[in-house]
Amino acid sequence: MKKKTGDPKQRLLDTATTLFYNQGYHATGINQVIEEAGVARASLYLHYESKESLLLAFLNQRHIDWMAGLKSFTDEASKPKDKIAAAFDFLSDNNEREHFRGCAFLNILSETTEKDTAVLTVIQDHKKDLRAFLGEILTNEKQLIKDHVYLLFESAIVESQLYRNQWPVQEARKMALGLL
Amino acid sequence: MKKKTGDPKQRLLDTATTLFYNQGYHATGINQVIEEAGVARASLYLHYESKESLLLAFLNQRHIDWMAGLKSFTDEASKPKDKIAAAFDFLSDNNEREHFRGCAFLNILSETTEKDTAVLTVIQDHKKDLRAFLGEILTNEKQLIKDHVYLLFESAIVESQLYRNQWPVQEARKMALGLL
Amino acid sequence: MKKKTGDPKQRLLDTATTLFYNQGYHATGINQVIEEAGVARASLYLHYESKESLLLAFLNQRHIDWMAGLKSFTDEASKPKDKIAAAFDFLSDNNEREHFRGCAFLNILSETTEKDTAVLTVIQDHKKDLRAFLGEILTNEKQLIKDHVYLLFESAIVESQLYRNQWPVQEARKMALGLL
Amino acid sequence: MKKKTGDPKQRLLDTATTLFYNQGYHATGINQVIEEAGVARASLYLHYESKESLLLAFLNQRHIDWMAGLKSFTDEASKPKDKIAAAFDFLSDNNEREHFRGCAFLNILSETTEKDTAVLTVIQDHKKDLRAFLGEILTNEKQLIKDHVYLLFESAIVESQLYRNQWPVQEARKMALGLL
DNA sequence: AATGAATGAGTATTCATTCAT
DNA sequence: AATGAATGAATACTCATTCAT
Numbered sequence: 001m002k003k004k005t006g007d008p009k010q011r012l013l014d015t016a017t018t019l020f021y022n023q024g025y026h027a028t029g030i031n032q033v034i035e036e037a038g039v040a041r042a043s044l045y046l047h048y049e050s051k052e053s054l055l056l057a058f059l060n061q062r063h064i065d066w067m068a069g070l071k072s073f074t075d076e077a078s079k080p081k082d083k084i085a086a087a088f089d090f091l092s093d094n095n096e097r098e099h100f101r102g103c104a105f106l107n108i109l110s111e112t113t114e115k116d117t118a119v120l121t122v123i124q125d126h127k128k129d130l131r132a133f134l135g136e137i138l139t140n141e142k143q144l145i146k147d148h149v150y151l152l153f154e155s156a157i158v159e160s161q162l163y164r165n166q167w168p169v170q171e172a173r174k175m176a177l178g179l180l
Numbered sequence: 181m182k183k184k185t186g187d188p189k190q191r192l193l194d195t196a197t198t199l200f201y202n203q204g205y206h207a208t209g210i211n212q213v214i215e216e217a218g219v220a221r222a223s224l225y226l227h228y229e230s231k232e233s234l235l236l237a238f239l240n241q242r243h244i245d246w247m248a249g250l251k252s253f254t255d256e257a258s259k260p261k262d263k264i265a266a267a268f269d270f271l272s273d274n275n276e277r278e279h280f281r282g283c284a285f286l287n288i289l290s291e292t293t294e295k296d297t298a299v300l301t302v303i304q305d306h307k308k309d310l311r312a313f314l315g316e317i318l319t320n321e322k323q324l325i326k327d328h329v330y331l332l333f334e335s336a337i338v339e340s341q342l343y344r345n346q347w348p349v350q351e352a353r354k355m356a357l358g359l360l
Numbered sequence: 361m362k363k364k365t366g367d368p369k370q371r372l373l374d375t376a377t378t379l380f381y382n383q384g385y386h387a388t389g390i391n392q393v394i395e396e397a398g399v400a401r402a403s404l405y406l407h408y409e410s411k412e413s414l415l416l417a418f419l420n421q422r423h424i425d426w427m428a429g430l431k432s433f434t435d436e437a438s439k440p441k442d443k444i445a446a447a448f449d450f451l452s453d454n455n456e457r458e459h460f461r462g463c464a465f466l467n468i469l470s471e472t473t474e475k476d477t478a479v480l481t482v483i484q485d486h487k488k489d490l491r492a493f494l495g496e497i498l499t500n501e502k503q504l505i506k507d508h509v510y511l512l513f514e515s516a517i518v519e520s521q522l523y524r525n526q527w528p529v530q531e532a533r534k535m536a537l538g539l540l
Numbered sequence: 541m542k543k544k545t546g547d548p549k550q551r552l553l554d555t556a557t558t559l560f561y562n563q564g565y566h567a568t569g570i571n572q573v574i575e576e577a578g579v580a581r582a583s584l585y586l587h588y589e590s591k592e593s594l595l596l597a598f599l600n601q602r603h604i605d606w607m608a609g610l611k612s613f614t615d616e617a618s619k620p621k622d623k624i625a626a627a628f629d630f631l632s633d634n635n636e637r638e639h640f641r642g643c644a645f646l647n648i649l650s651e652t653t654e655k656d657t658a659v660l661t662v663i664q665d666h667k668k669d670l671r672a673f674l675g676e677i678l679t680n681e682k683q684l685i686k687d688h689v690y691l692l693f694e695s696a697i698v699e700s701q702l703y704r705n706q707w708p709v710q711e712a713r714k715m716a717l718g719l720l
Numbered sequence: 721a722a723t724g725a726a727t728g729a730g731t732a733t734t735c736a737t738t739c740a741t
Numbered sequence: 742a743a744t745g746a747a748t749g750a751a752t753a754c755t756c757a758t759t760c761a762t
Contacts, residue, residue: 026206
């Protein structure tokens with residue numbers, strides 16, 4: 001029993017966010033969630049139908065927060081090229097703050113089977129939104145350039161998680177800007 | 181109890197390969213492994229000292245097989261550019277055969293914590309080998325081009341897993357070849 | 361699933377008491393405890409955090425009960441010498457009721473390693489209490505006499521367990537009374 | 541795999557001796573025995589019918605060695621009283637050498653059920669031999685004195701194990717000598 | 721809205737023993 | 742005489758979920 005501020009539902013979501021993201025979904029037990037949230041076991045099921053529904057809540061919230069973070073970085077720039085640079089800087093920033101745990105959605109994707117359609121959909125929707133977001137910045141570019149930037153952006157996340165190092169972000173940033 | 185051919189150690193590795201790759205590591209229980217391998221519970225621990233050591237055996241074997249598969253594709257071509265094209269074709273082929281389950285190493289990476297150093301090392305070594313392999317094909321290119329191809333290659337795997345679709349491989353292939 | 365009366369926590373403790381005392385700690389599996397207590401496996405861990413903590417609960421309860429039994433015997437007498445005689449009679453009574461299983465604490469001590477500090481402490485504390493209890497009865501005797509009685513008392517327990525016979529209690533009783 | 545000198549049968553016995561005595565019988569697994577003896581699993585069953593028969597071999601050997609050790613101490617003295625003193629000194633010596641693990645036979649007794657008749661018999665025979673040995677030293681004393689010394693001797697072992705301290709041996713020695 | 725108690729099925733791992741060589 | 746492989750049953754413990762209050 002650790003956290004005690006905020007309402008139980010929020011505490012559960014916050015705790016699940018930390019644990020699912022840092023340990024993985026299957027490696028995180030409900031016990032640990034309720035214990036660290038400081039909430040009774042049954043209270044979890046009062047607010048969330050199941051462990052999976054807590055996972056979905058986590059992913060949905062993460063989507064909102066992450067996209068907002070990205071937007072706040074790109075909003076600082078005005079020209080498309082600068083916005084793209086800012087987007088990569090957002091990744092650097094994330095890596096520092098979150099110790100190179102990579103993309104929450106891709107991580108969960110790895111634990112996801114064809115059967116988990118609800119989860120898969122949330123993940124795909126997140127990435128579609130990201131792809132669209134980058135595409136809108138590069139509205140005057142051809143589709144292949146848009147996707148090229150998107151794919152570099154994705155590798156930057158994955159590879160910096162893999163190597164626990166910022167070089168993939170920095171290199172991918174340089175490559176992406178070189179395309180524009 | 182399903183499989184019955186080959187020696188138990190190999191059957192265990194084969195079964196673990198299938199299950200860890202398709203369901204994830206934590207989602208796969210030892211019970212399922214031994215049952216589908218048709219082997220007694222204790223026999224698993226006769227050959228592998230722990231579940232994690234079975235995971236390592238899987239990753240090590242996968243590394244060998246996957247690199248061999250990649251090499252057999254690139255060996256078909258002679259010019260660097262054609263070899264890179266063949267490398268992407270290998271990914272397409274994998275996606276078809278393995279139903280878009282993506283990269284075994286990156287999937288396990290998602291379930292891996294800073295503590296699992298042995299696992300993390302195997303994963304990183306695999307990717308370093310892949311990066312070196314591509315780098316050698318592009319021996320006359322600058323480092324940034326080499327890495328550019330590598331990063332596109334990586335996103336091609338991840339994104340086709342994500343969308344359950346070949347388009348990321350095909351687009352990344354086109355982008356990569358355009359760089360050369 | 362046998363017992364069904366009383367709350368689960370008490371049933372578990374009662375069952376553990378019987379089994380740990382009569383079969384030994386390591387020879388008793390959690391399965392047998394829950395089965396004979398008529399309780400679900402997880403319920404054990406709801407009330408006791410581990411098998412060792414159940415052992416500690418058993419020892420603590422045993423200490424209370426055993427000391428109470430001893431006191432109820434000695435309270436029947438008024439003179440020190442008679443109280444000591446009554447103390448040995450308590451041992452005879454125990455041997456009959458408990459089929460010469462000896463001292464719960466010394467039995468567990470045999471299964472205890474230097475590492476099990478919590479268990480060792482409970483055992484030592486029990487014996488210190490017993491030694492002090494006898495010492496208070498013999499408040500006017502010299503320390504060596506007090507300890508002499510204590511040591512005879514201890515052998516009486518151990519040796520009657522060993523021989524499955526009351527003679528050590530009866531002889532030790534005679535020797536102890538002879539000292540006073 | 542540790543030990544490598546002596547024949548396998550002896551190595552097994554030596555290892556079992558150490559482990560059964562220091563950890564207890566049930567707490568010691570066959571795996572640990574064969575591993576530390578440096579012997580194949582099946583070799584154990586070649587020389588010993590079962591784990592219990594290895595236990596019996598240990599107890600029988602221990603009886604011989606222990607009685608020999610005791611005799612070598614008492615043989616140093618000529619008068620009965622001095623021999624008894626020497627017997628207690630043997631206990632002190634044991635405690636030092638064996639880190640207060642107490643009596644191998646009484647320890648195993650604690651793990652023994654009414655059913656284990658073979659084991660129980662070996663234990664009882666050992667103690668009967670010890671009692672007779674002390675009785676012969678005190679051949680001119682009355683039976684009650686003989687047993688008195690025997691009982692003090694027994695508590696000295698048990699209580700020094702319990703407190704991890706030599707005081708019970710020293711006090712019991714003094715008491716015993718006072719009786720003669 | 722919130723909780724403590726309860727559970728059946730599952731976790732990874734080890735048990736003592738046997739068998740084919 | 743000696744061993745490596747194999748096993749069915751058990752080990753202590755945790756899982757996600759439900760229920761009565």
